[in-house]
Amino acid sequence: MSHAGAGLDDDQKAVLTDLNQRLSMLTTTFEKNLLADTNDLAVVFDDVAELDGLTEGEISAAVQNAADRGLDGRYVLTLTLFTGHPYLSTLTNRESRRRLLAASRARGSRGNEHDNREVLREIVRLRAERAALLGYSSHAAYVTSDETAGSPEAVHDLLRRLAVPAAANARREQEALQELIDAEGASFPVEAHDWAFYTERVRQARYDLDRTALRPFFEAERVLRDGVFRAATQLYGITFAERADLPAYHPDARVFEVSNADGSALGLFVLDLYTRDTKRGGAWMNSIVSQSRLRGTHPIVVNNLNVPKPAPGQPTLLTLDEVTTLFHEFGHALHGLFATVTYPHFAGTNVFRDFVEFPSQVNEMWIYWPEILAAYARHVDTDELLPAEVVAKLRESETFNQGFATSEYLAAAWIDQAWHSLSVEQAQAVDDVAAFEAEALADIGLDNPVVPTRYSSTYFAHVFSGGYSAGYYSYIWSEVLDADTVEWFHENGGLTRDNGDRFRERLLGVGGSKDPLAAYRDFRGRDAEIEPLLKRRGLAD
Ligand SMILES: [Zn+2]
Known part of the structure; x- marks a missing residue:
């Protein structure tokens, strides 16, 4: 394997070093140009009527953007990274929409000093x-x-x-x-x-769905214990015991001891749910200690989210997106916990980039699994179940x-x-x-x-x-595997120990120590097919 250039002679190594240095400089230039042009291309409006459709908060942000640029009394909409823009869905003025998209698409190709x-x-x-x-x-x-x-x-x-x-x-x-x-x-x-x-x-x-009205059905503790943990227990037999006596790196980070069905220790799971000033945005999983037979260590995995902390004494009510994120990140955590390989380099999620999202995507399938949903999606005050017609609409809207x-x-x-x-x-x-x-x-x-x-x-x-x-391409590559796996669970009776154990032994536990597609074939009995993904996205005939 010559990926890092191990087989090169000294001259070739010198060329490689030069190429890498020049590339590193160029990619930095690309980034700087993009940042500058994105900034320069923020769209200026003179009349608030041009922003019709935006919320009051969005308009005051536009006023502030303008003030920051010395354009008092005007309105500035800043661009996002991708081609589209969230405001395109609400701006009623067609010319405003046209200007916003045109600015976004012009970035890096205007013949100025920021041309990429x-x-x-x-x-x-x-x-x-x-x-x-x-x-x-x-x-x-x-x-x-x-x-x-x-x-x-x-x-x-x-x-x-x-x-x-x-x-x-x-x-x-x-x-x-x-x-x-x-x-x-x-x-x-x-x-x-x-x-x-x-x-x-x-x-x-x-x-027609009011998504904020869903939040009382997603109380965080219930989603965690009766949703995320329950699905894992039914699939893999693993159990969770909170260890309030084990302090983590922050008071909001909770530690759970995870045990196998036979009582043996599997590892520690840390949940760091809430947003705070010193925490970076988004959601992610990281492992503090990777599993390794060589070192004899048990894994410690952390799930990080950025859920706003409620007022003292109030329950934490999640959005559906946050529920999805919790299941998703826990899929990464399971991948880390189930690693059974000898070298830490290969443990759990240290796998191929086009494979790493696959276990987490699969874990999202339990969000709507009827017996799991019935256990966790209950109104925080009345214990009423999330209505079936709401669930049906949510599922339909996915395609x-x-x-x-x-x-x-x-x-x-x-x-x-x-x-x-x-x-x-x-x-x-x-x-x-x-x-x-x-x-x-x-x-x-x-x-x-x-x-x-x-x-x-x-x-x-x-x-x-x-x-x-x-x-x-890797996002959709792993989603093909994900959709094909979800179909396998459906074909084989869903949420059962047999299914969970097979998935764990043949795929999750394998990590990067084996060819992932061979592991997949071993689990599925064939190569992945794209039809389940097409069906999921409503693209099948
Ligand atoms: Zn992920």
């Missing part, structure tokens, strides 16, 4: 050169050789197979939006900046707008693959970034102008300044 086109072309060339030096045909070949996928061809094959139904479904969604626009007597063809706005109207009409969401994601994943599958000669031959991107999207059939890519090359930070080059 030259920068990313050089990044692509140098990554291809580095791959060649290390014996690979392309950067994508180099990256995927160390992933579950194994080769760019396997990735391309999957993306192409998903693109066809995704694009077809986005077309159908587009027709529904056009019907709504026509029915209102407007006479324009739907454009990219209209998508979110009309989609939100269709969503409200179809799935809504998935043609668009899948298409915009696949388009970005394809752009990433297109750039990073180039040989050195091919990379040198590209002279027009926009044309290259357009050609790639046409090639895979994701060139509908109404459904733009989630990221265009010049602001695709994940792959040109973050750690996801040739790897943006």
Whole structure:
């Protein structure tokens, strides 16, 4: 394995060092340019009427943004990282929506000092050169050789197979939006900046749900014990005992001792639920001690969330998104707890990037599992069960707008693959970034102008300044495995010890010590198929 360049002679090593240094500089430049252009392209409005549809809070933020820029009396909307913007779903003024999306899509390609086109072309060339030096045909070949996928061809094959139904479904969604626009007597063809706005109207009409009214059904302690823990106990026989006597690194971080069905110790689970000033945002799992037979250590895994802390004496009521996050992160925790390999390097979640999300995604399936849901989703005051018609609507709404969401994601994943599958000669031959991107999207059939890519090359930070080059595909790669596994549980009786033990022994416990796809085959009895994912996203025929 020559991934780190171990087989190179001294001259080659020197070349490699130079390439890595230059690349590191270029990726930093890319990031700085993007930040500056994102800032410069914040959209300025003169009249509050142009912001109709935004909430009072959003408008006062726009006033503050303007004041921060010395533009008192005006309104400034700042851009998000991806192509779209949350406000596109509520801004009623069509011209305001158009300006916001146009600004977002212009980033890094305006011919000014923050232009990223030259920068990313050089990044692509140098990554291809580095791959060649290390014996690979392309950067994508180099990256995927160390992933579950194994080769760019396997990735391309999957993306192409998903693109066809995704694009077809986005077309159908587009027709529904056009019907709504026509029915209102407007006479324009739907454009990219209209998508979110009309989609939100269709969503409200179809799935009229007040999501904040759900929160009393999701009291945190009940979700944890009667939802997350209960599902794990029924599947794997493991039990949880809170150890208030074991202080963690912060008073809000609670420690639970986790035991196997036979009473033997498995490890410690730490839950750090609440947000606080010194904590970084988002949700994640980390392990303090990795399991290792060599070192004889038991794992300690931590789940971090950022749930606002309620007033003293008040219960913590979660949103459905937070419930999902709790189940998801606990899936990562189980992966860490169940590791049974000898070397700590391979334990639990130290696995392939295109595999690591798979166990956590699978654990989300128990959120709606009837007997689990009936145990945890009970009104905090009345103990009333979350009504069945609400559950049905929530499930139905999961396939809504998935043609668009899948298409915009696949388009970005394809752009990433297109750039990073180039040989050195091919990379040198590209002279027009926009044309290259357009050609790639046409090639895979994701060139509908109404459904733009989630990221265009010049602001695709994940792959040109973050750690996801040739790897943006990995989210959907692991979701294919996830959906196929969920189907396996359904076919085999669901929430049972037999099923849990099989999943634990053949997949979760294996970590990175074995080829994950071989482990998957061993668990599933065949390779993963994409149909369950298509069904889940409402993309199947
Ligand atoms: Zn995750």
